[in-house]
Amino acid sequence: MATPTTRSASGLPAELAEATRDDTALRRFLHGLPGVDQVGVEQRAAGLATRSIKKASKLWAIDTAIGMVDLTTLEGADTEGRVRSLCAKARRPDPDRPETPPAAAVCVYPDLAECAVKALDGTGIGVASVATVFPSGRSSRAVKLADTELAVRAGASEVDMVIDRGAFLSGRYMQIFEEIQSIKEAAGSAHLKVILETGELATYDNVRRASWLALLAGGDFIKTSTGKVSPAATLPVTHVMLQAVHDWYVATGELRGVKPAGGIRTTKDAIRYLVAVREVAGPEWLSSRLFRFGASSLLGDLVLQRRTQLDGHYSAPDYVAVD
Amino acid sequence: MEPVWEYAPAPESRDIAGAKPSYRMFVDGQFVEGAGEPLKSINPATEEVLTEVSTASPSDVDNAVKAARRAYDKTWRKMPGNERAKYIFRIARMIAERARELAVLESLDNGKPIKESRDADIPTASAHFFYHAGWADKLEYAGLGADPKPIGVAGQIIPWNFPLLMAAWKIAPALACGNTVVLKPAETTPLTALVLAEICQQAELPPGVVNILPGAGDVGAELVNHEQVDKIAFTGSTEVGKLIQRSLAGKGKKLTLELGGKAANVVFDDAPLDQAVEGIVNGIFFNQGHVCCAGSRLLVQESVAEELLDKLRKRISTLRLGDPLDKNTDIGAINSAEQLAKIRELTAAGEAEGASRWTSPCPVPERGFFFAPTIFADVQQSMRIAREEIFGPVLSVLTFRTPDEAVSKANNTPYGLSAGVWTEKGSRILWLAGKMRAGVVWANTFNRFDPTAPFGGYQESGFGREGGRTGLEAYLDE
Numbered sequence: 001m002a003t004p005t006t007r008s009a010s011g012l013p014a015e016l017a018e019a020t021r022d023d024t025a026l027r028r029f030l031h032g033l034p035g036v037d038q039v040g041v042e043q044r045a046a047g048l049a050t051r052s053i054k055k056a057s058k059l060w061a062i063d064t065a066i067g068m069v070d071l072t073t074l075e076g077a078d079t080e081g082r083v084r085s086l087c088a089k090a091r092r093p094d095p096d097r098p099e100t101p102p103a104a105a106v107c108v109y110p111d112l113a114e115c116a117v118k119a120l121d122g123t124g125i126g127v128a129s130v131a132t133v134f135p136s137g138r139s140s141r142a143v144k145l146a147d148t149e150l151a152v153r154a155g156a157s158e159v160d161m162v163i164d165r166g167a168f169l170s171g172r173y174m175q176i177f178e179e180i181q182s183i184k185e186a187a188g189s190a191h192l193k194v195i196l197e198t199g200e201l202a203t204y205d206n207v208r209r210a211s212w213l214a215l216l217a218g219g220d221f222i223k224t225s226t227g228k229v230s231p232a233a234t235l236p237v238t239h240v241m242l243q244a245v246h247d248w249y250v251a252t253g254e255l256r257g258v259k260p261a262g263g264i265r266t267t268k269d270a271i272r273y274l275v276a277v278r279e280v281a282g283p284e285w286l287s288s289r290l291f292r293f294g295a296s297s298l299l300g301d302l303v304l305q306r307r308t309q310l311d312g313h314y315s316a317p318d319y320v321a322v323d
Numbered sequence: 324m325e326p327v328w329e330y331a332p333a334p335e336s337r338d339i340a341g342a343k344p345s346y347r348m349f350v351d352g353q354f355v356e357g358a359g360e361p362l363k364s365i366n367p368a369t370e371e372v373l374t375e376v377s378t379a380s381p382s383d384v385d386n387a388v389k390a391a392r393r394a395y396d397k398t399w400r401k402m403p404g405n406e407r408a409k410y411i412f413r414i415a416r417m418i419a420e421r422a423r424e425l426a427v428l429e430s431l432d433n434g435k436p437i438k439e440s441r442d443a444d445i446p447t448a449s450a451h452f453f454y455h456a457g458w459a460d461k462l463e464y465a466g467l468g469a470d471p472k473p474i475g476v477a478g479q480i481i482p483w484n485f486p487l488l489m490a491a492w493k494i495a496p497a498l499a500c501g502n503t504v505v506l507k508p509a510e511t512t513p514l515t516a517l518v519l520a521e522i523c524q525q526a527e528l529p530p531g532v533v534n535i536l537p538g539a540g541d542v543g544a545e546l547v548n549h550e551q552v553d554k555i556a557f558t559g560s561t562e563v564g565k566l567i568q569r570s571l572a573g574k575g576k577k578l579t580l581e582l583g584g585k586a587a588n589v590v591f592d593d594a595p596l597d598q599a600v601e602g603i604v605n606g607i608f609f610n611q612g613h614v615c616c617a618g619s620r621l622l623v624q625e626s627v628a629e630e631l632l633d634k635l636r637k638r639i640s641t642l643r644l645g646d647p648l649d650k651n652t653d654i655g656a657i658n659s660a661e662q663l664a665k666i667r668e669l670t671a672a673g674e675a676e677g678a679s680r681w682t683s684p685c686p687v688p689e690r691g692f693f694f695a696p697t698i699f700a701d702v703q704q705s706m707r708i709a710r711e712e713i714f715g716p717v718l719s720v721l722t723f724r725t726p727d728e729a730v731s732k733a734n735n736t737p738y739g740l741s742a743g744v745w746t747e748k749g750s751r752i753l754w755l756a757g758k759m760r761a762g763v764v765w766a767n768t769f770n771r772f773d774p775t776a777p778f779g780g781y782q783e784s785g786f787g788r789e790g791g792r793t794g795l796e797a798y799l800d801e
Contacts, residue, residue, distance in 0.1 A: 035747045037767050040598025050438060052333035052650035060328055243597055250633075278328055279641050286328055 012216075013251060020216055023174040030173060030212060036204035036240055045235040051275045058271070062306045063101050065270040066093055068288045069299050070128055070259065072107040073323070074135075074227065080115045082323075083108055087119035089321055094303045096319070097310075103299060104288040105158055109134070110147055113154035128158035128193070132183060135197075135226035137162040141179060148186045158191040159183070160294075162226060163210065165200045173213055180217035193259055193292075194219035198237045199229040207237055211244035221257040227294065232262025235272060242281040245290075255284065261294025267305040270298060296323065330643075333650045335437045340428035346376045346513065348383065348537055349520035351390035352530025357383050359538055362510055367434035368647050368656040368691040376513050378538035384505070384545040387534040391476040391503040392551050394531030400473055400501050404460030411459060411498055413526040414519075415452030418445065418491075421522070425515055429487055430647040432514045434656030434692065435610050437648050447772055448491035451790075454774035455499035458795060462500060465792050471799040473501030474577055475553030478546040481516075482559045483509035483658050484613040484714075490516045492789050493556055494533060495774075500798035502554070505534045507546055509559075511659050513537035544570075553577065556797065558615070561712075561738075561783050579787025579797045581615065581779055583712040584740030587733035588618035588769060589755065591726075592627045594745035595767065600634045603718070606743060606769035608642060608696055611657055612716040615784070616741035618769050619713060620702075622729055625722045632700060632720065636681060639696050644685045654716060657692040666694050666715035673699045673708035678719070704735055712738070726751065730758045739781030743769045762788070 019029035053061055071090045073082060083106070090103040105126030106116050113129040120127060129151035132144040144161075151159055161183050167175045184192050194214035198207050214222050222241050225232040238260045245256045258281070264270060270293060277285045285291050300320045307315045345361075347354040359378035366373045379387070399407070418425065425448075426440040435444070462471050477497045481489035486508060497504050508516035520535045536542055540563070547555050547567050554577040557567055561582040571578055588606050590599050606618025623631050647655035657663040674680050678699040687693045694715055702709050702719040709719050723729040733742060742761040744752055756764040762780045765771060772778070777788035787797045 034594070034596040037595035037598035039768060040595060040601055043768075044598070044601050050442070050650070051330065053330060054333045055331040057329060057331040064328070274328070283328060 016216060016251060020177060026173045026177060027171065030209040033208055033212060036208050038204055041204055041236045041239055045239050045276070048275055048279060049235060049272045051272075053271050053275070059306070059309045061271045061274050062267060062302055062309065064286060065267070065274060065293065066299065066302050066306070067101040067104055068292050069103040069302070070105045070107045070261070070292045070294050071103045071299055072227070072261070072294055072296050074107070074109060074130060078109060078112055080112065083112045083115045084119050086323055087116055087125075089299065089323060090120070090125050091123055093299055094306065095321065097307070100303065100306065104292055107160065107294065110151040110154065110156070113151050113156040117155035126157045127155065128160050129154065129156035130160045130162075132161040134160070134162055135228040137164045138166070141182065144179070145182060145186050148183050152186065152188055152190055156190055158193060159187045160193040160195055160223060162195045162197060163214070165197050168201065168206070168210060176213060177217045180214060180219060184218045191220045192218070193221035193223045195223045195226055195261075197226055197229055198224050199231045204236065204240050207240045208244060211241050212248075215244065215248045215256055219256070221259050221292070223259040223261055223294065225260075225262040225294075227262035233260030233264055233294075235276060238273060239276055239280055242276060242285070245285070246281045255290055257290040257292065258285070259292040259294055264293055264295050265297050266301050270302065330651050332646070334646060334648045335427055335430075335650060337427060337431060337648060339424055340431050341424055342374055342428060342431060342514070344374055346374060346517045346537070348377055348379055349517065349523075349533070349535040350383065350387045351534065352524060352528075354520070357536070357538070359383065359542065362513075362537065362539070364432055364511065364514060365659075366431050367658050368688075370691055373431060374514065376517070376537045379536040379542045379545075381545050384536060384542060384549060387505045387536055388476060388478070388546070388549045388551050390531035391505050391534055394529055395473075395475055395503040398529045399503050399532050402501075404462060404501075407498060407501065408456045408459035410526055410528050411452050411456035411495065414522055414528070415449050415456060417522045417526060418449040418452065418519070421518070422446065422449070425487060425518060427648065428518060429515050430655065432512050433483065433486055434647050434658050436652040436655040437650055438652070439610060444485055444488045447774070448488045451488075451491040451495045451774045455495035459499040462795065462799065465795050465799075467796055467799050471500075474798060474800050475502060476551060477502045477504050477554045477556060477798065478549065478552040479504055479506040479556045480543045480546065480559065481506065481508055483512040484610060484615070486512040487515035487519060489558055490519055493558075494519075496789070496794050497556075497798050498532065500795055502798050503532045505536060505546060505552070507536050507538060507543050510537065510539040547571065554798070555579075556787070557581070564785060577797075579779075579789075580785035581787070581789065582740075582783060582785040584615045584617065584738045584780065584784050585620060585710065585712050585736045586616055586618045586741040586743065586761065587620045587622050588743035589729050589733055589745065590621065590623045590627070590631060591744075591746040591748070591751065592624040593747050594627075595747060596627065596631060596634060598767065599631065599745040600638050602743060602745065602767070602769040603635060604638055604642070607718045608639070608654055608716050609770050611654055611694070613658060613662070613714055614770065616763060616770065617714075618741070618743050619717070619719060620709060620733075621718055621720045622723055622732055623720065624729075625724055628722045632698075635698065639683050639698065640685070642683060642685065642696055644683075644693060644695060645688055654696060657694050657715060660692055662714065663692045663694060666713055666717060669708055669711060669713045670697060670717055673702070673706065673719070676706045676708070678702045678706060678708060704732060710736065726755070730755065734758075734760050737783040740784035741765065
């Protein structure tokens with residue numbers, strides 16, 4: 001995509017503003033994006049996963065990954081006690097080593113956002129609330145907006161919305177575009193992460209189209225999954241999304257973020273994702289402003305591996321607080 | 324704050340290679356001192372002498388060929404196929420077991436990055452022995468006659484770009500079909516072939532079935548012209564291939580040649596562009612571009628040329644050049660000073676003829692033979708860099724407007740080894756593959772090798788096929 005010369009009133013280059021003019025234009029734009037070759041993207045992801053990260057670069061990666069974790073609890077059984085315990089862990093992932101960086105945010109259901117906001121007051125750690133009838137997204141626009149308002153009123157600094165995958169798969173792109181726009185407006189100053197639920201979109205071509213759709217509609221982040229559908233985040237899917245935010249940057253000059261979520265449990269996995277961030281999107285994305293991990297058990301392993309790097313030997317898992 | 328994340332060095336230990344101070348040639352089941360002038364094998368990444376290797380004299384060649392002849396007459400040709408298979412399987416397994424040692428040794432001797440020797444060269448070499456072991460007792464079902472017979476003694480000469488893999492490509496089918504072998508590895512990269520000799524010895528392969536004679540072109544010439552050699556298989560430059568064909572004319576020896584190439588990688592405007600970029604990078608920068616089937620000419624449709632080149636330059640800037648033993652190195656060392664000089668000569672010609680040069684800003688080590696990845700845009704068919712094989716990390720970019728123009732430009736070369744096509748349109752892939760004068764056409768991928776797939780060329784890229792059922796034909800008398 002060439003560097004833009006003319007910009008529309010919305011601030012987008014003319015070509016992109018034109019793409020969202022109506023349903024037909026949007027469909028034409030999304031279907032005109034270059035295809036993604038499945039074999040090729042999976043080969044590239046597997047190839048990059050063989051990078052060997054050692055010593056100082058490994059410690060840097062671990063600390064950076066800790067600072068990118070959206071520590072998540074999204075269960076029917078969640079309680080205020082559970083959320084407070086998670087917040088404490090986000091503040092001090094390793095109590096024995098206070099210099100360990102805090103997590104980026106805590107991610108909860110909207111009714112528990114208020115509790116998390118209180119527990120994290122003054123820490124600088126964000127509170128992300130899922131919204132729009134997470135995880136299915138199956139309800140009316142009014143209900144989704146009310147859900148978002150609940151989160152924002154409670155003080156959530158980040159909103160993780162889901163797109164209507166049914167609408168996407170039946171080709172009603174404009175409906176999703178407008179929905180993201182209205183949620184963005186309802187979210188106000190809160191950062192909007194748009195969950196594509198790539199496991200339900202099935203093809204990489206769809207992942208690329210959904211990524212562009214979310215970016216066009218104003219999503220600050222594109223996020224792979226709810227964690228409730230298998231497969232959740234995978235490396236190749238994240239490659240496609242990292243490529244999309246990079247291409248978006250080239251086209252508009254704006255930096256947007258990516259959040260893989262679900263299934264990332266080990267330090268080794270996290271480092272593979274960071275390598276992809278560095279080499280596919282670019283080093284400027286190596287920041288919690290532009291890259292997050294949606295995870296729960298990952299933080300524990302990162303803390304254990306951090307200790308291993310500093311102590312020169314492994315620690316038992318009991319040295320890390322359970323959630 | 325601009326975040327920075329440099330990867331710490333992650334070198335594989337060179338001790339794993341178990342490189343010895345000196346190596347000897349392998350004749351009639353024994354390692355023996357050759358009477359030729361010993362050669363010094365250099366680590367191209369440091370220019371240090373790795374080890375000394377004895378080379379063959381004319382009488383050594385004669386002894387090796389006679390040993391191969393004896394082994395052929397007395398044991399190997401008479402041995403039932405299922406018994407031959409046991410030896411070949413054993414060699415395959417032993418290569419896999421010693422994979423790490425072989426990978427490190429290969430990277431030291433050749434300069435290729437450890438990730439390639441570890442993930443491509445050595446596993447594929449082992450796979451070739453496995454695959455051909457399976458054929459040894461099934462040759463009558465290969466479609467090459469009811470009772471196909473071996474040819475006899477095969478003289479095999481291989482290049483320095485994939486030292487162990489090329490040895491496997493040559494030796495495995497020859498043995499499976501019941502032939503015995505005298506193989507000459509390239510003078511700059513003889514070490515892994517000599518470890519393979521050790522493996523043959525440990526596998527208790529009957530003496531004389533495989534003989535390995537290090538040396539330069541004179542040893543090759545001696546082998547080619549030896550009257551008791553029944554078949555010559557050569558992989559290397561077109562120039563030497565022509566010399567061999569000339570000297571064998573009228574002598575009744577069988578010959579297969581796998582020579583140079585100047586492959587076109589054709590990218591249409593509907594291609595999956597990001598993966599095309601990966602394929603182009605893999606096509607020309609894999610193994611520092613020391614690949615006869617390298618996609619050294621990029622033919623891109625004009626309507627996407629600018630976008631593709633932007634993406635390509637960005638991607639190439641992320642390639643890591645340096646110590647071949649570092650696990651994160653993407654581009655290692657050029658194999659020899661001589662090859663480096665050739666690459667420099669041709670790139671200088673490209674600049675002089677008016678093509679626009681872009682070279683990756685990656686840091687280049689001061690010692691060793693290195694050449695940073697380079698792209699030439701605005702290349703015309705008439706320029707040397709569009710016609711001659713550079714055999715280095717240098718890509719020439721040409722554009723086309725229509726599919727017919729793409730085909731005529733792609734075929735406008737005396738070579739014809741491989742080609743690539745990138746499009747989401749299946750019908751166009753089939754149409755183009757039918758029009759390309761190339762032995763291999765890759766669709767939406769590049770440089771994929773498998774023992775089951777035949778490989779070989781058209782025109783000045785040679786004749787005969789290696790791999791697959793078709794590859795057996797080169798080692799059987801119908």
